[in-house]
Amino acid sequence: MQLKNFLCFLKDNGISFSENEMMKNHTTFKIGGAADVFVRPKTKDELKETIKSAKENRVPVLLLGNGSNLLVSDKGIEGAVIDMSCLGGIEVKENEIICGAGESLRKLCIAARDSGLTGLEFAYGIPGTVGGALFMNAGAYGGEMADVTVSAVCLDKDLKEIMLTKEQMELSYRSSVFKKNGFIILSVKFSLSYGEKEKISAEMDEIFKRRVDKQPLDFPSAGSTFKRPEGYFAGTLIDNAGLKGKSVGGAAVSEKHAGFIINRDNATASDVLSLIDIVKKEIKKKNGVSLFEEVIFVGRR
Numbered sequence: 571m572q573l574k575n576f577l578c579f580l581k582d583n584g585i586s587f588s589e590n591e592m593m594k595n596h597t598t599f600k601i602g603g604a605a606d607v608f609v610r611p612k613t614k615d616e617l618k619e620t621i622k623s624a625k626e627n628r629v630p631v632l633l634l635g636n637g638s639n640l641l642v643s644d645k646g647i648e649g650a651v652i653d654m655s656c657l658g659g660i661e662v663k664e665n666e667i668i669c670g671a672g673e674s675l676r677k678l679c680i681a682a683r684d685s686g687l688t689g690l691e692f693a694y695g696i697p698g699t700v701g702g703a704l705f706m707n708a709g710a711y712g713g714e715m716a717d718v719t720v721s722a723v724c725l726d727k728d729l730k731e732i733m734l735t736k737e738q739m740e741l742s743y744r745s746s747v748f749k750k751n752g753f754i755i756l757s758v759k760f761s762l763s764y765g766e767k768e769k770i771s772a773e774m775d776e777i778f779k780r781r782v783d784k785q786p787l788d789f790p791s792a793g794s795t796f797k798r799p800e801g802y803f804a805g806t807l808i809d810n811a812g813l814k815g816k817s818v819g820g821a822a823v824s825e826k827h828a829g830f831i832i833n834r835d836n837a838t839a840s841d842v843l844s845l846i847d848i849v850k851k852e853i854k855k856k857n858g859v860s861l862f863e864e865v866i867f868v869g870r871r
Contacts, residue, residue: 571649572627573606579623586610593642593651593869596634598697600790601839602642602869605632605651612656614756621754622729624650632868633754635672635699639706639792643869644839654701657756662687665762666720671701671755675708678760683774688765689718694774695781697793701755705748706864707741711777716741718760725754744797744864786824789832792865795846796829799859805829807853807861818845831865843867 580587587609593602607629611617624631630649634640657672660681667687669678679694692713696703704722707715719736726732732753740747748755781787796804808814808828816823820837823845824830831845850861 571629573629573649576623576627576629576650577607579627580607580609580620583616583619585616585620586612591651593637593647596651596653597637597640597642597792598790599637599641599792599837599842599865600833601644601837601842602640603644603646603839605647605649607650608653609650610653610656614657617652617654617656618725618729620650620652621725624652625729635702636674636697638697639702639864639866641792641839641842641865641867643867643871645870647869654699657701659757665764667760667762668757669700669760670757671699671704671722673700674698675700675703679774682760682762683767683770686764686767686770687762688770688773689713689762690760691770691773691777695778700758704739704741704755704758705746706744707746708744711780714741718762720759720761722758723756724748725756727752731756784827786826786830786832789824789834791824791830791832794829794864795831796849796861797864799861802857802859803829804861807857807859808849811852811856813849813852816845816848818842818848821845823849839867839869 587607589607590604591608592604594600609620611620632651633654634651635654654672657670659670661668662685675693675696679690682690692711696708704715721733721735723733805828813823814828815825819841820835821841822834824832853859853861
């Protein structure tokens with residue numbers, strides 16, 4: 571890794587960055603050590619050039635949206651973390667919306683509502699960006715990104731812009747082709763249906779109320795900790811096992827929703843990983859069911 575060369579490139583090209591940036595300040599879990607370098611490109615071209623230089627200098631790269639599904643190592647992240655917020659913008663054309671990958675899901679949902687378009691209500695209140703949501707095929711309350719996605723413009727491994735159709739994205743439960751091929755999502759096109767603004771707004775308000783009522787939004791977390799095992803609900807299994815409130819250090823299984831591990835009191839990544847391991851072993855022992863993490867662990871081991 572030629573980090574000094576990469577830093578010189580950033581300086582010479584006026585691309586904003588900081589060294590030893592604490593990742594706990596950039597994730598919804600509020601956990602994580604320092605990244606070697608944190609880069610804030612202002613345009614798509616700066617983003618491309620930053621990634622190109624990182625590749626040339628063998629600097630590992632992590633692309634960061636809202637940091638809502640990440641658990642970052644206490645030892646931090648080797649290489650560069652690149653803030654994707656420069657990829658914003660929302661364009662509505664009749665019943666279709668083209669949205670930058672760095673735009674927030676919340677803003678996308680509001681734009682759809684204000685244009686009288688229905689289909690994205692399920693996503694209202696999901697923390698994160700549009701690109702991150704497609705990467706994970708995020709979903710809730712009976713809907714998922716696959717239901718409304720038409721295509722996406724991406725950077726392939728050679729940093730060339732290409733378009734993938736929904737079929738090429740291999741969207742499945744909390745997964746997509748982007749997890750396998752490393753392509754970088756730049757923008758996403760959605761196809762929605764025409765509806766009544768009042769009904770759309772009411773549905774969004776109801777979904778958000780359900781989130782507030784059922785989820786531990788008053789504590790930092792990475793959302794649902796575990797994927798839904800086939801035929802079960804992870805939260806129900808954990809609750810029935812008597813694990814609500816179970817804690818390791820500052821990490822705890824939420825008393826409000828057992829499917830969430832929360833940062834209750836200055837938790838470390840090690841606390842969270844230890845608690846995840848305890849929960850998985852207990853559920854396997856009591857129910858014979860294997861739980862798999864939905865939250866993604868990144869950084870130095």
